[in-house]
Amino acid sequence: MDINKKNRTELKAYFNVNDIPTEKEFADFIDAGINQAEDNIIKEQGSPLAIQAEGGDVGTQEILDLYTSFGNNNPNWSFNLNPRVKSEDPNSSQSGFNIKDATGESRLFIKSGDGSIGVGTIDPESKLTIRGNNDASLLSVIDTTGQHTKILEITQKEGVSIKGSLNVDGDFTSKNIKAVAANQDLGNDAASDEKVPSQKAVKAYVDTRLPKGLISMWSGIDIPRGWGLCDGTNNTPNLSGKFIVGLDKNKKDYNKIGNTGGAETVKLKEAELPSHTHLDKGHGHSIIDPGHNHNNGSFNRLVTQTGNNTHKGTDSRNDKGKEFDLRNSQIIKENKTGISIVQDKANLEQTGGNMPHENRPPYYVLAYIMKL
Known part of the structure; x- marks a missing residue:
């Protein structure tokens, strides 16, 4: 800042004995002092120093500049009234007292009316706003x-x-709490009711109790967060429509996690049928025939009738057609005759529809879910 003023020693030299000061010297003397009317500074008896701000009613009004040296172009600190939130907009003035630094940035602002304070801002949003x-x-x-x-x-x-x-006297509400005690043992019986474990501690606790890969049955509709449906996606096994069998290292079918097998229906092979016997109670033929002989011992010939009348005197009968043809008779053999029964096996008819049968126990459907 250019200061074209005389100091006190220079001004005193204008008024040496027998010297008559010139008009310019009188002007320098007058300009060296503060004029209450022109410089907007008033000091009345019994009242503090009063300073009137420079500038119009609209926009920033400057009051006081503080310099570490007048050789500097800009003041180190400045006091003003009604600073502008937007320097190019005169209507954005904020009514209040402002202190700014050499860069022109506000460092402290006190708003008129409600007394809100802005640190680093001239637009406080609360009683104290720090930017x-x-x-x-x-x-x-x-x-x-x-x-x-x-x-x-x-x-x-x-x-x-x-x-x-x-120390909080009342309710404490937070959307997120980050605790220092990352190694807090939540499973300890001596766990405190006052300490808050960290997210890491909570996760470690849950992961040890519900480790990744744990499979559980679920009856809800929406799968809980952090879990996945065991349908073959998200690195889960596909357990859709499956029963689970426990691992058994001594059995080939069950000695490795991930083995699958079984069938919903089974069609039995002949070799898979249990040993059994088909019983046929059978039936009996009852015939009473002791046998007989057509030769009674007295007669041993079989004759036929000729159809001619018998000659009278031949026998006591004289009927027509009763004459015997003795020339064509045959000897009756003495062999005994009867009925013989031959035993044989009974044939059983084939039955069955050759269809598979249900191979499942009674079931109730739940969803298998896995901890991801």
Whole structure:
């Protein structure tokens, strides 16, 4: 800043004994002082120093600039009233008191009316609004020791950090809690009711109790998060419509996880039928025939009738057609005759439909799900 003013020693030299100051020297003398009317500074008796801001009612009004050296082009700090949120928009002025640095950035703003404070912003959104970036803490509270240990720190990247205990008198609600105790043993009988385990500790606890690959039966409709339906996808075994058999290293069919087998229906082979006997109670033929002989011992010839009348005197009968033809008679053999029964096996008729049969026990359908 260019200061074309005379210092006190130079001004005093204008008024040496017998010297008559010139008009310019009088002008320098007058300009060297503060004029209450032109410089907007008033100091009345019994009242504090009063400064009137420069500028119109609309837009920023400058009050005071502070320099480490007047040789600098810009002040190190400036006080102003009603700064603009948008420098190019005069209607964006915020009514209040503002302190800005050499870069022109607001460092502290107090809003008129509600007294809201903005740190790093002239547009506070609450009673205290702090605007910053990842380069530094937004807010720090330090102790009184020489180490200046931070008790409370707020950063954009890390959030709120509290060194020490936090006592909350009332309900505590959080969408996400990150605990320091990552190795907290949730399964310990002496687990505390006051400590909050970390997400890692909770996951470790769940994973040890419900490890990845655990298969369970599920009766719900929606598969729970972190689980998958055992349908052959997502690296799950396909257990659709399957029973599960326990691993048995001593049996070929069951000695390896993932073996499959069995059938819903079975058609038995002859070799698979149990040994059995078909019984035929049979039946009996009852015939009473002791046999007989056509030769009674007195007569042994078989004759036929001729159909002619018998000659009278031949016998006591004289009927027509009763004459015997003795010339054509035959001797009756003495062999005995009768009935013989021959035994034979009975044939059983084939039956059955040659169809497979149901091979499943009574069942109830549930879904197999696996921990992913």
